[in-house]
Amino acid sequence: MSKKGENIYKRKDGRWEGRYIKARNEQGRIIYGYIYGKKYSIVKKRLAEFQVRYAKPQEGISLYDGTLAEWLNYWLNIFMRQRIKVSTYLSYQARMDMYIIPFLGNKKLIYLKKTDVERFLFYLYTLELSSSTVRSIFMVLKGAMNRAFSENYILSDPCKDLVLKSEDKRIIRALSRANQHKLEMISLEEKGCSAVILALYTGMRIGEISALRWEDVDFEKNIILVKKTLYRVPPEKKGEKTRLIFGEPKTKASKRTIPIAGNLKEYLLKKKEESVSDYVISCKNSFAEPRVISYRFKKVLSKANVDKIQFHALRHTFATRCVEQGIDIATLSKLLGHSSIKLTLDTYTDSMWESRKNAIYVIDGLLGKPPMISV
Structure with a gap:
């Protein structure tokens, strides 16, 4: 059941679903955004807010057509190289080449979702890496995705609001x-x-x-x-x-x-x-x-x-x-x-x-x- 002209539908699971147009990609295809809620009134209110937000033509949007691997290398060498120490640059490169690119690199940047990043984090923990190492790898990915979002190369940041495990407490072993x-x-x-x-x-x-x-x-x-x-x-x-x-x-x-x-x-x-x-x-x-x-x-x-x-x-x-x-x-x-x-x-x-x-x-x-x- 839907409300006429509102793009709000009653789902089989009992929830209400609102759909709005976020943008169009470089091929002209519509990219939709979705809102879910238990009450029609809540979805309607939130849908109105998002429709206002995306009502104007997205002149600043220029979606990135390459893969995550291509974006990571572009971000590191164009945006970051002159701003960080050589040791930091090389450590970023090593984390990308060893962990991020083999798992996520072939995925199109614009299609990378929060669930993909969550699966990647789970994979890192299965490698029995320390919490601090996982965090350092994630921060490289997060930095790159944050920049992609601020440059309007993606419509949403898949790393936003993700919570990592707390870092392992370091045991300080001093001499007697x-x-x-x-x-x-x-x-x-x-x-x-x-x-x-x-x-x-x-x-x-x-x-x-x-x-x-x-x-x-x-x-x-x-x-x-x-x-x-x-x-x-x-x-x-x-x-x-x-x-x-x-x-x-x-x-x-x-x-x-x-x-x-x-x-x-x-x-x-x-x-x-x-x-x-x-x-x-x-x-x-x-x-x-x-x-x-x-x-x-x-x-x-x-x-x-x-x-x-x-x-x-x-x-x-x-x-x-x-x-x-x-x-x-x-x-x-x-x-x-x-x-x-x-x-x-x-x-x-x-x-x-x-x-x-x-x-x-x-x-x-x-x-x-x-x-x-x-x-």
């Missing part, structure tokens, strides 16, 4: 004080400057340590300037090898100044006098890339008889020691180069358990006691 001391004793015996000592007493990332030059260490002002990072990027073409790139730090906040205290300053001054390289951590009189630093770190762990951990755990250890010493979270966030205090809080919430417990004990001590009266 005893194991930290073991590593320090081995590291202090090294001939050159130790990346372990730098990480434990500055909280710098491995790539930042690799890129650190002696000119970035100001012994007069007692500061370290974190200006660059060294990272390995995937090949741009098949058959090529990965390559090393000196680039800007991870975020704007990562480009920071770290104070140097007395003991670390004395250690660095001694190592600088002995060094023949421009780099604080050197290998064959040049920089030591992250792989070299990680290899050396494994040897230190073995000598110290400490269980295997990633080099990044030293950064977590630095942050944990700071929390234990009562350093406020805003200061710690700046030292670590985090983009927000929230990130620091989310990352080190478990490390701050003792501080929260001590705060409760202090407040608990006031229970039943009369207030102090100043004279």
Whole structure:
């Protein structure tokens, strides 16, 4: 049953269906939009709103005729390449080539639906990828589809309002004080400057340590300037090898100044006098890339008889020691180069358990006691 002239129909399942013309594609075919509801009055109201919205000729609409794969490559190379770092560009390309294009690439861009994206997300989870990895892949697709919608290449964004699983909570594994001391004793015996000592007493990332030059260490002002990072990027073409790139730090906040205290300053001054390289951590009189630093770190762990951990755990250890010493979270966030205090809080919430417990004990001590009266 339909209402005359209104394009509203009663379906067999009892719901009302309203149909309106959204646009015409490049071949002149009408593209319809649909509205559903349990009540006729609700569908009629919403249908009127959409009919007004799409009543004018769609002069700005120029539907994209290519596949999703073609659009993704166009979006990345035309819209994004000049705006993002080389490492970011290559990571986007890798996510597209490895996951998005094999699953969705052959589909026409204008026919990509929300259900297609939902099936794609389900497929990613069946690969047992972490929630953060799935999110990073989805964000590439979402960015491309959002741009297609804003350019009027598609009539609706299939990624809009999709909810992903919450990210897996990262387990922060910091060294105990005893194991930290073991590593320090081995590291202090090294001939050159130790990346372990730098990480434990500055909280710098491995790539930042690799890129650190002696000119970035100001012994007069007692500061370290974190200006660059060294990272390995995937090949741009098949058959090529990965390559090393000196680039800007991870975020704007990562480009920071770290104070140097007395003991670390004395250690660095001694190592600088002995060094023949421009780099604080050197290998064959040049920089030591992250792989070299990680290899050396494994040897230190073995000598110290400490269980295997990633080099990044030293950064977590630095942050944990700071929390234990009562350093406020805003200061710690700046030292670590985090983009927000929230990130620091989310990352080190478990490390701050003792501080929260001590705060409760202090407040608990006031229970039943009369207030102090100043004279």
